[in-house]
Amino acid sequence: MIDKIKEYIGEVEAFQTQNKEELEAFRIKFLGSKGLIKDFFAEFKNVPNEQKKEFGQVINQLKTTAEDKLKSIQELFESKEETVGIYGDLTRPAEPVKIGSRHPISLVKNQIIDIFSNIGFNVSEGPEIEDDWHNFTALNLPEYHPARDMQDTFFIQTNPDILLRTHTSSVQVRYMEENKPPIRTISPGRVFRNEAVSSRSHCIFHQVEGLYIDKDVSFADLKQTLLYFTKEMFGKSKIRLRPSYFPFTEPSAEIDIYWGLKTETDYRITKGTGWLEIGGCGMVDPNVLKNCGINADEFTGFAFGMGVERIAMLLHQIGDIRMFYENDVRFLEQFKSSI
Numbered sequence: 261m262i263d264k265i266k267e268y269i270g271e272v273e274a275f276q277t278q279n280k281e282e283l284e285a286f287r288i289k290f291l292g293s294k295g296l297i298k299d300f301f302a303e304f305k306n307v308p309n310e311q312k313k314e315f316g317q318v319i320n321q322l323k324t325t326a327e328d329k330l331k332s333i334q335e336l337f338e339s340k341e342e343t344v345g346i347y348g349d350l351t352r353p354a355e356p357v358k359i360g361s362r363h364p365i366s367l368v369k370n371q372i373i374d375i376f377s378n379i380g381f382n383v384s385e386g387p388e389i390e391d392d393w394h395n396f397t398a399l400n401l402p403e404y405h406p407a408r409d410m411q412d413t414f415f416i417q418t419n420p421d422i423l424l425r426t427h428t429s430s431v432q433v434r435y436m437e438e439n440k441p442p443i444r445t446i447s448p449g450r451v452f453r454n455e456a457v458s459s460r461s462h463c464i465f466h467q468v469e470g471l472y473i474d475k476d477v478s479f480a481d482l483k484q485t486l487l488y489f490t491k492e493m494f495g496k497s498k499i500r501l502r503p504s505y506f507p508f509t510e511p512s513a514e515i516d517i518y519w520g521l522k523t524e525t526d527y528r529i530t531k532g533t534g535w536l537e538i539g540g541c542g543m544v545d546p547n548v549l550k551n552c553g554i555n556a557d558e559f560t561g562f563a564f565g566m567g568v569e570r571i572a573m574l575l576h577q578i579g580d581i582r583m584f585y586e587n588d589v590r591f592l593e594q595f596k597s598s599i
């Protein structure tokens with residue numbers, strides 16, 4: 261009998277439960293009014309005298325072990341109930357946290373930066389509030405030059421010399437003023453134009469400017485660089501440089517890429533031609549080099565400028581430029597990315 265009681269002590273010590281019903285069953289089995297311990301105590305009178313002492317000890321041990329176990333598990337249950345009461349169930353899995361996503365303009369901008377940094381271009385930035393010199397005059401657009409009308413400008417009313425930059429070409433001026441050739445830089449940034457907002461144009465948008473100045477830089481280098489970019493960015497390997505005019509480059513060209521005419525969308529966005537314009541470019545005008553303190557007899561260079569929104573719209577088939585600025589999460593959430 262003593263051995264049997266010792267076995268029960270082992271069972272009590274090993275007992276564990278998360279469940280109230282099981283704990284109650286345990287209590288009834290050992291400590292209940294018809295429980296085992298009661299039975300053993302009743303048995304005490306039948307135990308031979310020489311065993312009474314040991315029998316009494318083990319049975320008391322069983323009783324205290326069972327009582328302690330019951331108490332400690334009950335306390336555990338109660339402490340859990342308390343935390344549930346105040347904070348809700350702390351053991352529940354957490355609500356999923358909403359992770360934001362990068363803005364499509366930032367994604368495309370970073371992609372462009374990656375592509376050019378692979379061929380040795382660094383990134384430069386300049387102020388969005390510019391002066392006349394950096395936005396216009398140094399770029400071969402003196403006061404009253406008719407080409408200033410190509411870009412409708414927001415001026416700061418109290419000071420006509422200060423304006424919101426109309427293009428990131430202003431950054432190339434700043435960069436040339438502060439750095440000596442060889443120069444290989446791209447300048448992404450926000451620009452502003454006083455234009456009516458529609459699905460195709462906005463008064464705020466982004467550009468990436470590129471500038472390469474060194475000895476013997478040629479138009480062929482420009483074309484090759486742009487071809488490399490279009491292959492990497494769009495997977496298209498045909499471009500066309502269409503003669504154009506910009507005051508800061510000579511000769512100047514518009515950059516067209518051959519998009520193709522496979523789908524209905526291709527027809528729509530290329531107006532049935534298969535060609536799409538993505539920006540302007542040219543050989544930096546010697547006057548601009550001089551204005552920025554670079555010897556135009558020794559150095560030549562090319563420059564280009566592209567609209568980031570336009571590229572993002574092409575890549576992601578976005579039909580309305582205003583979507584970039586409306587901050588509609590249903591739109592923005594679609595651009596989850598690790599870049």
Ligand code: DAH
Pocket residue numbers: 426427428429469470506508509539540541542563564565566
């Ligand atoms: N700044 C021009 C614009 O905003 C774009 C541009 C054209 C930039 C030709 C250039 C360039 O650097 O060479 O329309």
